Amino acid sequence: MGLLNLFIVALMPVLKVxxxxxxxxxxxxxxxxxxxPEPNRHLNQIIFYVLSPALAATSLAETVTFQSFMTLWFMPLNLLLGYVLGSILAWLLIKIxxxxxxLQGIVIGCCSAGNTGNLPLIMVPAVCEESNSPFGDPSVCSMHARPYASLSLAIGAIYMWSYVFGVLRLYVNTEMGNDSTSETLPRSSTELAVLPSTNPMHLTRFHGTITQMSTSKKIMQRMKSISEKVDLKKVFAPTxxxxxxxxxxxxxxxxxxxLIGNEAPxxxxxxxxxxxxxxxxxxxxxxxxxxxxKGLKGSDVSQGVIIGIIAVKNILLPLIGIGVVKxxxxxxxxxxxxKLxxxxxxxQFAVPPAIAVAWSMRNFNDNDVDLRSSSIC
Structure with missing residues (x-):
């Protein structure tokens, strides 16, 4: 098909959005x-607790069967790779x-997650409906488009509320913990360290004991911190x-x-x-x-961070996605x-940053993230 026709097919779904x-x-x-602010908050709540769960449940129940899932098994792995690679690129962006x-938590969330839920449901069927679609007969294409988009929606929702939100929350809490707490040795160990001794072997043994206790204490405190901060309520979100x-x-x-079908009771x-x-x-x-x-009115986020997020989501990850699929x-x-x-x-690698990151923060705010800058997603 000609370049102009291909451009029109690609443009129509984007124009709808x-x-x-x-x-x-x-x-x-x-x-x-x-x-x-107030209507937006109420609409957020309705979407979070009612509309989005209904969309996820019905889309999967109506379109995905055991046979179709067995042929689409690579999609969950593909999405997970996108989220993990996005997190790595976000970490590099933070360092650069x-x-x-x-702001580091929100940057990780924006780069790792994408609109793999609602956007495919809008754009993939819309591409199939175009008469010049590169995917063949529109009726056949549309029949397969919704199962693909529905599975992307479902898996994306699970990853969003388990992997992305969990990493974001733990990362922010870890940063806060590093700023507010410091590791101290038990008093008894400290007193042992300053006891006079004329035997160098005794002194070495004391230092070794202190080091082992300090390391084990750090490990135990970190494990305890992680276990306390993993909130199952947030992992098992309604969607x-x-x-x-x-x-x-x-x-x-x-x-x-x-439940499903014209003859279902x-x-x-x-x-x-x-x-x-x-x-x-x-x-x-x-x-x-x-x-x-809100973004047009300004934000405290630097232009370098915003440009970096755009580059990660719109340039680097799409190129990586092509390599992964090939x-x-x-x-x-x-x-x-x-081909579809x-x-x-x-x-799935080329979707923009996920609005669900900022949306989730507004629904599950523990005062551990800066909501003032969540509009960068």
Whole structure:
């Protein structure tokens, strides 16, 4: 297909996102204030506890079966690689730009996570609907597009609330702990160290004992700190739990027959949840537009950090993603004849920073992150 046609196919889904985002930005203007701080907070809560879980559960339950999951097994690994590699690049960015400690957690979150949930559900089916789509017959493409996007949504939600939020929270708490506490030796060990002794062997033994006690104490304190800071309430967020429930419904044939399909006895439950879930994508995109207004008004984040995040998410990770997918193709981990699946795998590396990072902080704020700068995501 021609370059112009390919550009139009790629442009249409992006325009949809931009238009909805623009509406959200206008709604947040001071003259309108339909998405001011208070309405925004309430809408966040509705999305977090109702709309997003409904979207994750119904998308998986309706589109993913045990057979389809077995053919898409590489997608969870692909997403995990993207999150881990993004974290590594974020760590390098922090070292290069000397990012302040109160911003390091949000930088890691923005670089490691991406909008692998709502964006594929918008853009992948939209690409298939175009008459000039490079993925063949639009009806066949659309039939496969939603299972791919739904699995990306579900796995992305699980990683967001387990890996990303966990790393972000532990990293910030570790930094705070390093600033506020210092390691001290037990008084008895210190007194032993200053006892006079004419035997050098005794003195060496005392120093060795002190070193061992100090090292073991540091290890035990670090393990205790990590165990205390891992909050299961945050790991098992509503969207992550709903994704697991939807996955179980999809692969368990008896349960699936009860809920999914025109002849299912309990199909009204699935239909109602589906209606709720459909509202999640536009609402989340509207909030993204409202958050952009805060960024336009200025932030305490340096331009170097912002440019670095843009470079990581829009240049480095997409290039790495191409390499990952090509390597998987070479090793036979991904079917070579499924171009749409390959596109989704690469697309997962090319999504912008996740608004869910800032969104999660607003719903689970323990005063251990700086929310003033969360709009950089």
């Amino acid at each position: 931009i238009l909805i985002t623009g509406v959200g930005l206008v709604m947040a203007l001071d003259r309108i204030k339909l998405l001011g 730009t000397k990012t302040p400690k109160h 992550a739990v709903a994704a697991v429930v939807g996955f179980i419904i999809g692969i368990a044939t008896p349960i699936r027959k009860l 309990l199909r009204v439950i699935d239909s109602s949840a589906y209606i709720l879930g459909e509202a999640a994508i536009p609402c989340m995109t509207l909030i993204m537009g409202a958050n952009l207004l 390597t998987a193709l070479h090793l036979g981990l991904v079917p070579s004849d499924n 699946y390959q596109f989704v795998l690469m697309f």
